[in-house]
Amino acid sequence: MAGSMQQQQQPTKAxxxxxxxxxxxxxxxxxxxxxMILISIFSGRIENHASDPLxxxxxxxxxxxxxxxxxxxxxxxxxxxxxxxxxxxxxxxTISETAIQYLMEAACxxxxxxxxxxxxxxxxxxxxxxxxxxxxxxxxxxxxxxxARQPACTELIHxxxxxxxxxxxxxxxxxxxxxxxxxxxxxxxxxxxxxxxxNRVARIKRVREYQRQxxxxxxxxxxSNVKQSIIAMIDLDMFDYPPISKLIEVTExxxxxxxxxxxxTYDAICANGVQRSRYKEHFPHRxxxxxxxxxxxxxxxxxxxxxxxxxxxxxxxENVTLSKLSVRGLLDYFLKEGSTNSENTYNPVxxxxxxxxxxxxxxxxxxxxxxxxxxxxxSVDVYRGKEEHQTCEHVVLHECLxxxxxxxxxxxxxxxxxxxxxx
Numbered sequence: 001m002a003g004s005m006q007q008q009q010q011p012t013k014a015x016x017x018x019x020x021x022x023x024x025x026x027x028x029x030x031x032x033x034x035x036m037i038l039i040s041i042f043s044g045r046i047e048n049h050a051s052d053p054l055x056x057x058x059x060x061x062x063x064x065x066x067x068x069x070x071x072x073x074x075x076x077x078x079x080x081x082x083x084x085x086x087x088x089x090x091x092x093x094t095i096s097e098t099a100i101q102y103l104m105e106a107a108c109x110x111x112x113x114x115x116x117x118x119x120x121x122x123x124x125x126x127x128x129x130x131x132x133x134x135x136x137x138x139x140x141x142x143x144x145x146x147x148a149r150q151p152a153c154t155e156l157i158h159x160x161x162x163x164x165x166x167x168x169x170x171x172x173x174x175x176x177x178x179x180x181x182x183x184x185x186x187x188x189x190x191x192x193x194x195x196x197x198x199n200r201v202a203r204i205k206r207v208r209e210y211q212r213q214x215x216x217x218x219x220x221x222x223x224s225n226v227k228q229s230i231i232a233m234i235d236l237d238m239f240d241y242p243p244i245s246k247l248i249e250v251t252e253x254x255x256x257x258x259x260x261x262x263x264x265t266y267d268a269i270c271a272n273g274v275q276r277s278r279y280k281e282h283f284p285h286r287x288x289x290x291x292x293x294x295x296x297x298x299x300x301x302x303x304x305x306x307x308x309x310x311x312x313x314x315x316x317x318e319n320v321t322l323s324k325l326s327v328r329g330l331l332d333y334f335l336k337e338g339s340t341n342s343e344n345t346y347n348p349v350x351x352x353x354x355x356x357x358x359x360x361x362x363x364x365x366x367x368x369x370x371x372x373x374x375x376x377x378x379s380v381d382v383y384r385g386k387e388e389h390q391t392c393e394h395v396v397l398h399e400c401l402x403x404x405x406x407x408x409x410x411x412x413x414x415x416x417x418x419x420x421x422x423x
Contacts, residue, residue: 080111082228084112085103086212086233087099087233096237097130098239099234099238107157108153110248111153112244115158117211128159135153135154168203168207169197172195175374181376182376191381196390205373209372231361241419247416250416255267266411268361268362269348270355270356271418272356272412273289274419274420286328288327289327290356292392295351295354297351301323302325337349344415351410352398353392354410354411368405372400373396
């Protein structure tokens with residue numbers, strides 16, 4: 001009987017081993033599942049980053065399908081007009097990744113040089129380093145023997161640091177003294193003072209004029225072709241730009257004398273700045289951006305009453321109805337005014353002033369010796385913004401060009417759009 005009891009107790013003693021084995025197996029299975037989940041999550045993150053421009057620059061393996069290998073046979077497109085990009089930004093970090101790629105495309109595909117002026121440098125994430133990486137990953141050039149080297153096209157992007165604000169003020173003051181503007185400024189009490197050290201718009205005027213002077217002094221334009229050259233003023237913080245092929249098309253069709261355009265109709269053509277609604281959840285629409293720089297013909301400033309220093313209707317020739325257009329209405333206005341009988345084809349809409357984040361200028365107009373961004377002229381005080389306490393620098397330049405050159409013409413091209421991202 002004792003023997004039979006021992007036989008019955010033996011299975012009971014083996015149960016703890018079975019339980020431990022099952023627990024161990026369950027733990028191993030759980031670890032394997034966790035590994036699979038982590039791998040899946042990590043893979044998903046890589047895929048998501050593939051569409052992030054910052055990630056693309058620093059992860060060359062993610063953009064292999066988009067790489068373009070340039071060879072010695074690659075030459076500049078001879079149909080590209082003589083064009084120069086000019087842009088300013090506060091620092092290396094305030095330039096959008098889209099803008100960097102845009103400058104690279106202009107340089108490497110169209111042989112267009114760019115001049116970038118920065119007020120503050122960020123050495124850890126310098127623009128030069130970003131351009132170097134993007135050049136390596138997207139526009140690498142094969143040297144003799146098949147080894148990759150930095151494409152020469154990146155040398156077409158010139159980066160300069162702006163001088164101190166004290167120096168900029170000094171240069172503006174010198175120019176004003178040479179023209180006698182300083183006397184008028186002091187006598188009028190300076191309501192629109194380009195020398196104001198605290199005002200943001202006044203500083204932008206000084207920086208833009210510094211760049212204009214720098215390009216005029218350092219870029220060689222032959223006297224014979226300055227009227228056939230284009231300066232593209234570009235803001236470098238936007239989220240999208242018109243195709244460069246569109247810039248070339250507009251330039252050749254409306255601005256330069258050519259076989260397809262007997263007369264250069266316009267001296268400047270602005271992009272159609274588009275912004276997303278600030279209240280997109282409740283009012284999902286897009287609207288026109290940069291009304292601060294926009295004047296409709298003959299003399300209508302389409303900004304809100306609360307943003308003006310003089311009431312609507314007091315500008316000579318102002319259309320009060322048009323001045324009340326909302327940003328959505330203003331965008332519709334340009335699309336309607338520029339529409340043609342052909343679907344999705346638009347003509348330029350003549351205006352008195354505009355910018356839109358990108359404006360094409362005939363070089364002879366933009367490089368004028370008689371006009372400046374930091375010019376003081378009491379007549380433009382009527383366009384002074386209530387919040388900015390200044391008149392937009394583009395309005396200052398365009399009003400001067402209108403005064404000095406009776407035939408100066410400027411327009412908005414409805415289908416040459418830039419995207420401003422306002423939330």
